[in-house]
Amino acid sequence: MAKTATIADDGYAAKIKAKKIFRTVVCVFLCILSVFPFYIMIINATRGSADIQAGIGLLPGKDLARNFQGMIEASLGKDTNVWEAMLHSAMIAVPATILQVYFATFTAYGLTVYQFKLRNMAWSFIMAIMMIPAQVSVIGLMEFMTKIGLYNTYWPLIIPAIAAPSTVYFMKQYMTSALSIEIIEAARIDGSGEFATFNKIALPLMKPAMATQAIFAFVASWNNLYVPNMMIISTDKYTLPMFITGLQSDQIRMNYGFLYVSLTLTVLPLLIVYFALSKYIIAGVALGGVKE
Numbered sequence: 001m002a003k004t005a006t007i008a009d010d011g012y013a014a015k016i017k018a019k020k021i022f023r024t025v026v027c028v029f030l031c032i033l034s035v036f037p038f039y040i041m042i043i044n045a046t047r048g049s050a051d052i053q054a055g056i057g058l059l060p061g062k063d064l065a066r067n068f069q070g071m072i073e074a075s076l077g078k079d080t081n082v083w084e085a086m087l088h089s090a091m092i093a094v095p096a097t098i099l100q101v102y103f104a105t106f107t108a109y110g111l112t113v114y115q116f117k118l119r120n121m122a123w124s125f126i127m128a129i130m131m132i133p134a135q136v137s138v139i140g141l142m143e144f145m146t147k148i149g150l151y152n153t154y155w156p157l158i159i160p161a162i163a164a165p166s167t168v169y170f171m172k173q174y175m176t177s178a179l180s181i182e183i184i185e186a187a188r189i190d191g192s193g194e195f196a197t198f199n200k201i202a203l204p205l206m207k208p209a210m211a212t213q214a215i216f217a218f219v220a221s222w223n224n225l226y227v228p229n230m231m232i233i234s235t236d237k238y239t240l241p242m243f244i245t246g247l248q249s250d251q252i253r254m255n256y257g258f259l260y261v262s263l264t265l266t267v268l269p270l271l272i273v274y275f276a277l278s279k280y281i282i283a284g285v286a287l288g289g290v291k292e
Contacts, residue, residue: 044260067257079235085243093221096161104167174209211280
């Protein structure tokens with residue numbers, strides 16, 4: 001009888017081990033599948049145009065400097081060079097990300113902590129706004145910004161980031177499970193003001209969720225092409241996606257090495273932001289896995 005139980009236990013342990021191995025293999029495969037396009041893009045930035053057209057290469061080439069110099073020379077004569085375009089994109093993406101994450105967290109905090117009559121209606125309204133695509137409201141935004149004198153400036157690309165219903169939704173869902181109302185009430189009893197409680201107690205607890213949303217917000221703002229094309233008409237104010245799109249010379253279109261260098265420059269700041277904030281995400285996952 002004991003021998004039969006031992007065999008059953010060994011069989012169960014073998015099944016668990018097989019499942020773990022299978023999950024690990026699937027996760028590794030999906031990870032490679034996600035990273036592979038970025039790897040090919042970076043590798044192609046170091047290869048010549050003829051080599052790129054010949055087929056996929058997995059080893060770096062020796063044409064990175066030539067491709068970069070060619071891309072710079074192709075942009076000469078433009079009102080905005082590549083470095084200015086990167087600066088313009090940073091001038092938009094950084095404040096837009098900060099405003100979006102902070103005010104979305106602030107809104108979610110109010111909907112979670114405070115009990116008021118119109119709370120459900122306010123939450124329903126935010127959910128309804130999520131259903132409206134940006135293409136529907138951009139014309140009205142253009143007219144409004146023209147009337148107040150902010151058209152052809154960066155403000156229409158920064159200020160609307162304050163109202164981000166999808167970020168509010170994510171933060172509220174995270175806050176419902178991660179934020180203890182008892183901590184907020186204890187801070188109030190100790191005499192802490194509402195803004196101080198939010199900034200000094202709630203925000204530190206929300207770091208993992210804020211880091212996640214900061215990555216999404218920065219990527220969306222940095223890669224945004226549709227709205228800047230509608231709001232910016234001066235070529236000396238082009239953002240990086242507008243600059244890359246505006247390189248219409250035959251030299252850029254026909255030389256794939258120059259094109260991949262341009263794409264790599266566009267993606268590089270996104271990778272930096274991700275790796276800078278990923279530690280907060282990992283810390284939040286580890287913290288959530290610890291049970292009291």
